[in-house]
Amino acid sequence: MRRLWLLFAQTVTVCLGILFIVATLRPDWLGSGTKAPAPATAPAPAAPGAAASLPQASYAAAVAQATPSVVNIYTSKHINVPLIPTPADPELERLFREIPGFSRRKESTSLGSGVIVRGDGYILTNFHVVEAADAIQVALSDGRESRAELVGADPESDLAVLKINLPGLHSIAFNGAHPVRIGDVVLAIGNPFGVGQTTTMGIVSGLGRNRLGINIYENFIQTDAAINPGNSGGALIDTSGRLVGINTAIYSETGGSLGIGFAIPAHAAQTIMEQIIQTGTVTRGWLGIEPQDITPDLARAFKLRQSDGVIVASVQRNGPAWHGGLRVGDIVLKIGDEQVVDSIGFLNQIAPLPPGQAVTLTIARDGKARDIKVEVGTRPRIRRP
Template sequence: MRRLWLIFAQTVTVCLGILFIVSTLRPQWLGMGAAPPPGAAAPAVQSYAAAVERAAPAVVNIYTERHEDVPLIPLPGDPGLEQLLRQLPGFTQRQSSTSLGSGVIVRADGYILTNHHVIESADAIRVALHDGRQAPARLVGADPESDLAVLRVDLSDLPVIAFSPRREVRVGDVVLAIGNPFGVGQTTTMGIVSALGRNRLGINIYENFIQTDAAINPGNSGGALIDTRGELVGINTAIYSETGGSLGIGFAIPAAAAHDVLDQIIQHGSVQRGWLGLEPQDVTPDLARAFHLRKATGVIVARVLPRGPAAAAGIQVGDIVRTLDGEPVRDSVDLLNRLAPLARGTPVRLGLLRGGRDIEVEVRIGARPSAPRPPRR
């Protein structure tokens, strides 16, 4: 009998232990935590509101107006005859067109960064701030080759975006695009950095884009691409789209490049880039075989401009540029990007392949001539 009581007591003890363990672990088994005690704060939800609150006041809407003389009847294809007809009274009618974009206030004294294509050919530019103020803006300078422009407004107490031009951006970083898509008003979209160093897109002469899947649409151009701290990492510039809407492939000019253009335009009124005075052509696999090269790298000199730095150094058509100051040259984009930041008069050493023989020449960098602008009508 005593043994039965002992077995019964042990069984009860084991059951009570099991019940205690089950009551302790059951919330985890069910995939939910225990109910918070009364008055306790709810769990924090991930949000980028602080980053947007920090950056959004410095992102502006830009409205432009353009006046042009539009022919009342179709014009012939002859440019000379077209110019003559335009001078006849009553042949054209004055019309106005408007467009919109975005910009970023980068200095407290009124300087704004935007895209060149946002304000190109504009007769009037107006800026609307996040706080409701509006003001006319004047064009300080533009750089069509990078598609950047600098405006200035005469307003006080301006919000300025946090600017870390040398901050490293990585593929996979969360980014937010702020702008004025389709003119609906300031809008923020989210994505990640999809790729870095995108070029050969045919958008600009100098291309080194950040690619992102944050939704960018018409009207976003010139707006801010920020990180989760609210700091500027790029100027939204273009999208890849077959419909005109966002397909998740957008491009932004890196903050470092935009900062350099901003400084040069403020200091000099234009951007000065290093230049050799030659026309480079990429070495394709077929050309590499023709020239008996082991790798399809470097650039072939397709043309040498008279009185340019390359001509003065004795560089010839058909030379293959293989190194710049001892470092290999991958292709024409690599060569242009490495020459661009060099000041006029800077000596560089080019390693060339000429007639199957390696030679080295010293060239003094010249200033790249400004690209001619099409005439305004």
């Protein structure tokens, strides 16, 4: 038995030795060896133009759609330039200006941008672009030029409407029911520094910006698309080529773009434009009061539980609020069913109301709430010097 076991052990040892030699020298005999990897073949060179089929982020179609509607505006006007240094005192300056030879008239030119909003020649731009201009010239993207007529302006929103008489004009499409959202990609088209029509890209950085001291009625779109001098009045469009705003101002300490630009929303600009085209002016509701925000100190002084609403700081004699019985110190809480939040919102709530309409104001007086009916008047127009 022991002899058989030794014979078995020797046989197994010899077989394992043979298997090791075969696996090392001729693994293909076993059929389980790993095959050497095939050499990698180089990819075939791409055919000419194949890269164009790859998806790319391009806004060329939107720019091509909107560009023919954006125009360059050149204005000229005559200004009085003093020949000697002007005194700092306003009264002395007025007296100096009456001295013969104190100043001479000089022609001043400026540039801006505009947007063709109707095929019959109406152009929307900023009021400050054409303010006090003696002559306005418009240059189209196709090279044509035309003298423009000022149809009307609204200094309180910094908008103006021009009219040119040229055939084959391409009007821009408004964004209409497509709301603007923070984070949307937008493109600014205009004529910065007079270098020619230029397109810049950014996103919508904020909505409803106000208290900037630019206009009386402020409700700006903020964008980081580069806006520079000369872009004023140009188009802010979405990625479909629709108009979402009129580029108006920038925040800058150097005069150049720092990534904070402001545009008037297209729907607000369209409403004002239509009024100017129809009547030559813009009519806004007016109550004849000066509203003041409720600060925490005022809220404690008036023993208010909330800071919403506005305090009546002054009432114009014989104005709508005067006749309605509103007093200084009253706190306006609601206009009709709408809550009043602050003075800026209050002005924007009053402005759309048609003159002659009776509106109910919910106020707080002597710690008690009461309703007062006021007939809305017409806001007096600002007279520019």
